[in-house]
Amino acid sequence: MDAIERMKSCHPMNMGRVGIASAGGYGYARHRIKYGGAKQVWRVLVVEDDPQTREFFSGSVSRCAELRLAASVGTVAEAKAWLDDNANTVDVLLTDLGLPDGSGLEVIRHARRLNPACEPLVISMFGDEDNVLASIEAGALGYIHKDSTPDDIAQTILDMRAGASPISPMIARRVLSKYQSDRRQNNRVLAPVLPSSIAIKSEATEDGEAKSQRGLLSPREQEVLALIARGFSYAEIARLQGLSVHTVQTHIKNLYGKLSVHSKSEAVFEATRMGLLSGHD
Amino acid sequence: MKPCCLLKRLLLCCCGLVLAGLAVSAQALTLELRQAQALVTVQGQTTRETVSLPYHWDRHHAGLAGEATFELPFELAQAPTVPFGLYLPRLGNAYEIWLNGILLQQNGDLQYGNGPDFAKAPRHIVISPGLLRTHNLFRVQIRADVGRRGGLAPLTLGPDEEVYPLYLHDYRWRSTGSFIVVIASLLIGLAAFALWATQVDAAGPGRPRRDPLYLYAGVAELCWTVAISDAIIEHPPFLWPWWGMVALAATMVWVGSMILFCAEVAGWSRLRAVTWLRRWLAVLLMASVAAGTTSLVYGYPLAMTLLYAVLGLTALIFVATFIWKAARGASLPHKIVAAAVLWNTLVGLRDLYVFRLSQAYGGNTLLRYSSVLFGLALLYIVIMRFRVASAQARDLNANLAARVAQKEQELEQSYRRVEQLAREQERTAERTRILRDMHDGVGAHISTAIRQMESGQASHVEVLQTLRDSLDQLKLSIDAMNLSPGDITALLANLRYRLEPRFKASDIELQWDVDLVLPLARLDHAAMRQLQYMVFESLSNVLQHAHATQLRIELRSTAQGGARLRVIDNGCGFEPERVKRRGLSSLRERAAAIAASLLITSVAGNTVVEIELN
Numbered sequence: 075m076d077a078i079e080r081m082k083s084c085h086p087m088n089m090g091r092v093g094i095a096s097a098g099g100y101g102y103a104r105h106r107i108k109y110g111g112a113k114q115v116w117r118v119l120v121v122e123d124d125p126q127t128r129e130f131f132s133g134s135v136s137r138c139a140e141l142r143l144a145a146s147v148g149t150v151a152e153a154k155a156w157l158d159d160n161a162n163t164v165d166v167l168l169t170d171l172g173l174p175d176g177s178g179l180e181v182i183r184h185a186r187r188l189n190p191a192c193e194p195l196v197i198s199m200f201g202d203e204d205n206v207l208a209s210i211e212a213g214a215l216g217y218i219h220k221d222s223t224p225d226d227i228a229q230t231i232l233d234m235r236a237g238a239s240p241i242s243p244m245i246a247r248r249v250l251s252k253y254q255s256d257r258r259q260n261n262r263v264l265a266p267v268l269p270s271s272i273a274i275k276s277e278a279t280e281d282g283e284a285k286s287q288r289g290l291l292s293p294r295e296q297e298v299l300a301l302i303a304r305g306f307s308y309a310e311i312a313r314l315q316g317l318s319v320h321t322v323q324t325h326i327k328n329l330y331g332k333l334s335v336h337s338k339s340e341a342v343f344e345a346t347r348m349g350l351l352s353g354h355d
Numbered sequence: 356m357k358p359c360c361l362l363k364r365l366l367l368c369c370c371g372l373v374l375a376g377l378a379v380s381a382q383a384l385t386l387e388l389r390q391a392q393a394l395v396t397v398q399g400q401t402t403r404e405t406v407s408l409p410y411h412w413d414r415h416h417a418g419l420a421g422e423a424t425f426e427l428p429f430e431l432a433q434a435p436t437v438p439f440g441l442y443l444p445r446l447g448n449a450y451e452i453w454l455n456g457i458l459l460q461q462n463g464d465l466q467y468g469n470g471p472d473f474a475k476a477p478r479h480i481v482i483s484p485g486l487l488r489t490h491n492l493f494r495v496q497i498r499a500d501v502g503r504r505g506g507l508a509p510l511t512l513g514p515d516e517e518v519y520p521l522y523l524h525d526y527r528w529r530s531t532g533s534f535i536v537v538i539a540s541l542l543i544g545l546a547a548f549a550l551w552a553t554q555v556d557a558a559g560p561g562r563p564r565r566d567p568l569y570l571y572a573g574v575a576e577l578c579w580t581v582a583i584s585d586a587i588i589e590h591p592p593f594l595w596p597w598w599g600m601v602a603l604a605a606t607m608v609w610v611g612s613m614i615l616f617c618a619e620v621a622g623w624s625r626l627r628a629v630t631w632l633r634r635w636l637a638v639l640l641m642a643s644v645a646a647g648t649t650s651l652v653y654g655y656p657l658a659m660t661l662l663y664a665v666l667g668l669t670a671l672i673f674v675a676t677f678i679w680k681a682a683r684g685a686s687l688p689h690k691i692v693a694a695a696v697l698w699n700t701l702v703g704l705r706d707l708y709v710f711r712l713s714q715a716y717g718g719n720t721l722l723r724y725s726s727v728l729f730g731l732a733l734l735y736i737v738i739m740r741f742r743v744a745s746a747q748a749r750d751l752n753a754n755l756a757a758r759v760a761q762k763e764q765e766l767e768q769s770y771r772r773v774e775q776l777a778r779e780q781e782r783t784a785e786r787t788r789i790l791r792d793m794h795d796g797v798g799a800h801i802s803t804a805i806r807q808m809e810s811g812q813a814s815h816v817e818v819l820q821t822l823r824d825s826l827d828q829l830k831l832s833i834d835a836m837n838l839s840p841g842d843i844t845a846l847l848a849n850l851r852y853r854l855e856p857r858f859k860a861s862d863i864e865l866q867w868d869v870d871l872v873l874p875l876a877r878l879d880h881a882a883m884r885q886l887q888y889m890v891f892e893s894l895s896n897v898l899q900h901a902h903a904t905q906l907r908i909e910l911r912s913t914a915q916g917g918a919r920l921r922v923i924d925n926g927c928g929f930e931p932e933r934v935k936r937r938g939l940s941s942l943r944e945r946a947a948a949i950a951a952s953l954l955i956t957s958v959a960g961n962t963v964v965e966i967e968l969n
Contacts, residue, residue, distance in 0.1 A: 200830050201836055221826050226856075243848035244837060305848030305869055 385513025409716035432683030440518030447474025544576030575612035841874035901926025917969035
């Protein structure tokens, strides 16, 4: 397929490919979402310090008919200032993590605090576990690889707005090992894939973190995560679990929210404990 | 017993007489009866004579046993109205005491000799007032054994409240005192033996050596215990001459052991003279048995006296040398023991004079009391030795602690060095791995891209693909760092996730048939990366060359607890042995590197790359 044509259409692939893609597809499972006829346009803020990359992402957004580039800035300060301006509203925040005057995580937190409906996406070079997990806990609902094609970028944004957040097997494994609710069940589902070192670590920190983390994941979410960790696509999981692809995606997106809320309450708990906040807060 | 005491007593008597003469009611007086009519029977011959007391049998009848009856008439101014006491410092060996025809006391058998000896303790008898008249007669019958200090001491008679203290003083001094000395000597002797048995010097060359000083002290003290216990044992375990010889031998051994003890204290034990001295003392010990027998059994006390003289001379020469050396400057223990020796020698000479040369009959030797000084000297030596030993132990401990601390420090240093080396080695290995990774992956792809651009023949799409491959390799190598070693399921899941855009871009249907496989312990990070390369290579081959419509990825556990991984496609296939593709040879190299068996079968429509790890 011609790349230019794809860029124009914003439609990921033709329908013939969808079947195959859903058989092999990952978080990028494509399906059209109808918005009751009225065409919704999402306002996007791009935060990226490298001018070329910023240009690339801005271009990718503005070329898509369903997206509108609200602004593109290069620093944390600029992003915050822009967000603080009441005249500006944003639906999607697309931010790099390594910014000259701070971390993209600050921008994500700021945006979520001002407008919980804003959905942040992180631009990640490698989609590596540590960065992605930190972003999720800060409130991000997805991430985009820097080397993605322009229409992939637009599609990922639209997918996220439609309720589909991507998650890699390695992140699924990390989440499982960190936020397990029932050890025995996890051991059964995940024993062969759970790295022993992580298992030991989680056991060691069990006492301290158990209270706040146990029960964070529902059994269904754990099952879905365990299958993702084994490499199954959303479509395959849906078939195996007798669910719709959309339900699987919802589980993942809920999970993102849970991790973010959890990390917030954990931070408050930590701050209270360290005496940064007074008790009644 | 003591002349001064007797004098005092006589004076008291005289005063009493004067006072009695003056007093209206004459008081009872303390009398000392020193004159007696004796009927002495020796070897069947009986003689009658007037004797003065004390009657020391051995002085009158050397080497002979016999019997005697003493009659002591005496007058009292009036019959006493208070209880009177009779005190006899010594009589025996067996005796009967009669007063006015009434038996007052009897000890032992007058017929058979050599049994128990009752001439050891002073005697005291309370006489009821009714028994005494103005004219009285004491009749004392004795039986005396050979050389056993039999006989009769003067009789002291008077009101019991005056006589009893005299007796008590004598009794305490002789019997109780001896008893205390016996106990003390026994304890010191046992302690010395315990020291000898336990204090083993293992530090010196040859066999572990015990200190003979303690042995000599122990032998001396125990022999001394036996020798002086004779004074308080009325019923000896054997008949007289033999028991006497035991006591005598014990005394001899005591003297010999004391001499050798002193030699040890002075540090002379290795001298040739001391070796000879030991032999000489052994000879004297033998001789003492002979002399004792001659003296006691056959009645030649001269043999005994001769032996005593020889032993005494030997002891005197040694003592003189010992004291002389001490006076000329010697160790403090030597000086202290020398002082004890000097004092004991003086006491011994006094005893010799009193009991062998003068006519004293009554008390015991004083040597037994002065000998306690030897025990005190030994105690001093032991205390000093332990003080020195504990000081040495303290020094040694301090030394040891310092050395342990030093060793610990050295150990810590070497541990730190080893740790540092291990860290460096780890870093080197990690660096090597990353370098090889960059060389095989990103580096290879980027250099390919450069060649493609330089040649100008490659299309834009081809170069783009090479660069995307390069970035994929980078991502995979980062993922490989996070993969837990041995977890092949996770490895495949991650690979699928990374290659997702490629699968999407192709028209291949992917069949995911991955079982849960237990992590393989033998795969480390480097091996995981090798396996990742192999699967990546196999999938790349299918995507780029096979023109397949179906791709199946299978992961199964094997019976041996390993894993079997298959990449199956329905593409055009190739002949594995003939096609020399770079990818295939690299697959084989990597399989060999991680000891995996690699099986490639290919026919048109069914190509299988099987990697088995066991």
